[in-house]
Amino acid sequence: MLIIKDLESGYGKVNVLKKINIEVPKNKVVTLIGANGAGKTTTLRTITGMIKLTSGHITLNGKSIDNFPSYKVACLGLAHSPEGRRVFPSLTVFDNLQLGAFPRLTGSRPRGDFKGDIDRAMELFPKLKERRNQLAGTLSGGEQQMLAMARAIMLNPDIILLDEPSMGLAPILVEEVFKIIARLKAAGTTMLLVEQFAVGALNIADYAYVLENGRISMHGPASKLKNDPAIKAAYLGGH
Amino acid sequence: MRFKFLALAAGIIILSLFPIFQTNTYYIHMVERILIYSILLFGLDIVVGYTGQVSLGHAGLFGVGAYTAGILYFKLGVPFLIILPIAVIVSCLFGALLALPALKVVGPYIAMVTLAFGTIIQILINEMTFLTEGPLGIIIKKPIIFGFQTKEIHYYWIVLAISALSLVVINRILKSRLGRSFEALRDSPVACDCMGVSVYKYKVYAFIISAGFAGLAGSLYAYSEQYISPNTYVFELTVLFLLAIIMGGRKTRLGAIIGAAIVITLPQLLGDVKLFRIVATALAFVVVAGSALLISKKMSTVRKVAVPVIGTVGLMAFSYLIKNISDWRLSIFGFMILLVVYYLQDGIVGFVNNFYMRIFSSKKSARDQIDVGNFDKDDAIISAKNSSAPDQLLNLKSVLMQFGGLKALHDVDLIVKKGTIHGLIGPNGSGKSTLINVLTGIYVPTSGTVEFSGSSIVGKVSAKIALSGIARTFQNVQLFNEMTAIENIMVGLNHTYKSNLFEIALNLPRFKREELAAKQRAYGLLKFVGLEELANEEARNLTYGKQRLLEIARALALDPNLLLLDEPAAGLTAPDIKELLLIIKKIKDKGITIILIEHHMEVVMAVSDVVSVLDFGQKIAEGKPKEIQNNPKVIEAYLGAQTT
């Protein structure tokens, strides 16, 4: 579905990513773990064109999306739930969800069953239903994360990139977020999950990549990496 | 330093000999005006280059200086040597007046406030006929100094001397703690406040100093032109000043001089179509050749250089097409601004620097040696053990923080004992960061009391609170990015200085002593967190983990009794976290009390003496780490079943 080959990119003159290769097959959940500053978010931002790639290739469904602007990538069916949630604070929950489906409503993607999808999203995230007409800026952190994920789903995407969905959430909410990811996985959604909370990510993913200083230092089936002593020491420390 | 000094001396000698070789007063006068503009630009650069504000009001301040001189001369017959200092003082007062509203706002608002200010000054000059003679203007004669009537050439030397003096003074100011504070408030106003460097105060300083130079330039200008009238000090002049600054290059005195030279010669150049054709052709040639060189060295692409090349070649073609240049003056002027803003962002000086480095070498110039002195790394931190603070260092009583309908903190009581590490945990949005912001004066609580060291801090500004002994780090690192590691810490050491502006300008012994002491201690603090090797590295080039450590070192520079650490372990790898724990313990050993916000339970549990748990703005539990981990309320709200 999504293939990243020899990708290099970064801010200014410094390349943060150095020739990384990642592959996300259809209907699978792939996770990218690593410390802050390793380049996880940079990878996702490069995929959706917020950062220019300096070399390498990204293909989505066999089509090159190198340096495509964000909106074009979205119209091709890739949803990205960004780090820090980034909901639209001065719009209502409903408006946020509607904008999630912007390409569908403006003819860039098939419209599908928009009303039904709204209802399904509300079902998946019951808290949003209560707050349908509330401004997104007034939601709590956990609710905003739910909204961000629901908004991504509203695109009817082929693949979802989730950037640090657990960041800054209380352990109890982290659990809930991972439960939802599990439900999405069960429904066959293709996902690339970036996480710092490595235990949770490795538990849920099919395959995992470890990013260290802009390089893929290790990759393999998640179940295998989970038991790797080096990974345990570096990322699974206290948990 | 020596080379710079020699260059300055050579420049002054050449310029002072200039009128002897070139006796045409037209050119003497032109260089004189360049020097006068340079003085203003030195000052404007403090505001634009260092504190990063766009001021559109400097023409007004320039006018204040000119009119102070004009009025004193015309109405009272005050002599030149007395007029100059008065003009500077009056302009400083106006600068302070301008700073008051400008302080409250940021970005385009500041540009507009300063523009409005400049417009009001112009209107006042125009309307207050009883004082300023209104649109008629004032005619001034060249000054008489000690009974000697100066002529153009003498006045030229006076201006040269004053501008050289201004150059030295401004250099000293910008190299000192003042310059550092100006840059710090540009990079991160919040961190600046929390380091005890009041953004408010230093913005006022910046505007006042800047206004002083503008006033000095204005008064010299009045005598130089021998005629002043209101419609000189208009918006276009401000734009011209800004063009000079960006074209010459920000944060460099040489840039200011080059910028001044360009804007002065520009109207002459644009008045003569033949000369303009020559210059446009030369410019096109330089840009084309430079681009070709860059492309051949693979340092740029055809696409990147296309716009400047097309622009300058187009300008050349245009210059041959038109018959009457004066009709198109303003377009060319605007076109130059566009070109400079986007293709010469670092100005001519910056561009030449970069070009030089890219073509001839890529090595950075040698680092300044730091005289490290005899500071041991542990001595750099001043122990808080002997402080007279009460045992209950911090005491919060029913604190309420309300944003609109949202209660971010709701009836929070909290006591932090001296010398302890107090953990603070809770879900995101539970009010932890809000609490820190209340403690550092960024938010003023809606109600409740906050006592630190026995006195209330409610309503005090951040800088005051910081100086009373509360230091902090930030959830999202807030360093002064364009400053080096050691300079970052020296901003934190701002409170150790007692010398004033006067002492800085004259480089008096006390100031020198203080500067050396601060540098040595800053180095010691860097050593404490293990960053001494990176002392001269710009903060933005440090890795994330190192930035966090630098932030802690900077906080320690404040000699705090209480240190607030906001998620210091976020984003650190396991080995980094171990190092961090060690540092936290060492800080505690110095008797400094710590409030630690963290999501990493192992960090909180390992070092905390007491842990408080917040949820929805309320404190739901408090106790020893062990107790907290087993508290059912905490497990339900925060920890969840999975962690034990």
Next chain:
Amino acid sequence: MDIFVQLIYSGIALGMIYAVVAFGYQLTFSTSATLNFGQGEALMLGSMVGLTLSNLGINYWLIIPLVCVFGFLQGTVVEYLGVRPAIKIKSEFGWIMSTIALGIIFRNFAENIWGRSTFRFPGPFEDDPIKLFGANILPMEILVVLGAVSMMLLVEIFNRKSIYGKAVVATANDRDAAGLMGINTGLVITFSYALSSLTASFAGVLISPLTLAGSGAGGALGLKAFAVAIVGGLSSGLGIVVGGIILGVSETLTGFYVSTGYKDVPSLIILLIVLSFKPAGLFGKTTIKKV
């Protein structure tokens, strides 16, 4: 009393012009946090193009849509040349200087094309004033007020109701996130500039029959409108209408009761006072700073 009413009328008509131009500032500020410092020049260009069309014998009512199209294109040019590069390099200094520069260039071109004189712009009505509550008011002044209000209402409705309008708001909230929703944010910003210049051009055609058209007419209006935008708040539509009327009326009253030389002073002082005590404007929402 008649004179007082007369001054109020003049002030309101003047204020509504300021408000329309100020509205243009609001449009671009909300999407990209940038402003066109050459907004006054956009207005001037609108009126000069309108005048040219009028000289060709085109009816006033037909000129309005034509000039709006022109303004739309002009705004696109400003955004493309002046603002886009600045947004790319995140340079505040950049867009302030480049929009000022573009303003200067536009004015100079206008001077070279249409000359430096001021011209009479034939309005759709006779110049004969109507008596209303004991004071005179020109039909054109009524049209200015109605035109300004309806223009602002139209844009507001568009932003609140249509999905495209919501996309504009989303871009204003968070440009990166809006991009991820499949919204072409670059286009939205360009569009906001185009719309902003369109309103300015429209205002140009509206006021020229009252104030004369000339290549030098832009600058002062741009500054006043900015004062209005800030006094009213860059985020509040109601704010700029009120702000415009406050400034317009204060100007005519000062001109009559104090001295016409000082008529610009109260508005600028109001501006400074508002910024000192309520930086977000009288009707703007103060945002909570996050650390």
Next chain:
Amino acid sequence: MIRKTNKFVLAVCVLFASIIASTSFAQTIKIGVDGPFTGGSSSMGVSMRDGVRLAAKEINAAGGVLGKKLELIERDDEAKNERGVEIAQELINKEKIVAVVGFINTGVALASHRFYQDAKIPVINNVATGTALTKGPSFPFKDAKDVFVFRTSARDEIQSPMIVNEAITVRGFKKVAILADSTNYGQLGQADLIKALAAKNITPVTTEKFNVGDTDMTAQVLKAKSAGAEAILTYAIGPELAQIANAMAKVGWKVPLIGSWTLSMANFIDSAGKNGEGAIMPQTFIQAPTTPKRKAFIEAYLKEFKPKNDRIDSPVSAAQGYDSVYLLAAAIKQANSLEGDKIRLALEDLKTPVVGVVKTYNKPFTKDDHDAITDKDPVMGIVKNARVVAAKGQK
């Protein structure tokens, strides 16, 4: 650091090289032309420049002066005083001009004249009318031995009594309001008007001021109206004058508009439209072929510069500009020298009459009187059908 030194030296060198780029040798007689060619008063400046160009072209076509061609060094002062000062220094020191003609704005003229005076270079003011430029208590060179400033325009001291005469004597008004702009031009003119009114024992019911560029004159007009004025006397330039006329129409009040010669500017007549009809002003020249010289001038001007509707934007400026060059050429010829002092002496004692557009100049200047236009020369013009024509009872 060494590099920094090099760069500094380099920068200084470049600076000097550009400055020392020198001027060419004089094979021509360089005449400076200073006026606003851009901005609000540019219609006067450009008309003046065109008049000057026309005269220079004719003189050069006839073989020039003293065997040399006249070369015009034109500089746009943008109606800004400080630009005038800069230009003065440039023309004198860099261009080494022989004499200068021009000056539209009294302020610019006041600010720059003393540089020419100090350099002993003759100036012929051909448009600016502020009395203080050549006469009166605030004349800056009243104590100087030799004065180098001459004038071919009707100074305010001449115009004001004519305006007052028209309002008070001819039309019999008792209550008049003065509206003047805030520039030197307006304010000095206003002072002259008040003086002229005082001579007839009348004080204006109100005097109002406005800035150049103001678009709403309602307040000023209302003040005049509520003060009961029977006529408005003006001292301002075209665009603002039009705003006055329009504001009067707006408040539904119509009284005669009588003012300085600028009421003949095209941008007043066009912008005010029907509201400007009937405005009355003193004129040294009306675009009408009343003499052969005038006929030839108008035809040549129209052919050369093709103004819109065959109407010169500012006929007075064009004619006075044209005449100033002929006067200067005559003086240079008579002095047989390019020295400023000799030209001045020749101007003060011109032996042969010069046939100009405004009039035939027979000994126009003397040592003590540097004004070529006397109170007998101007006539009153009136705006009729968008053109200035001679007012009734005038030739």
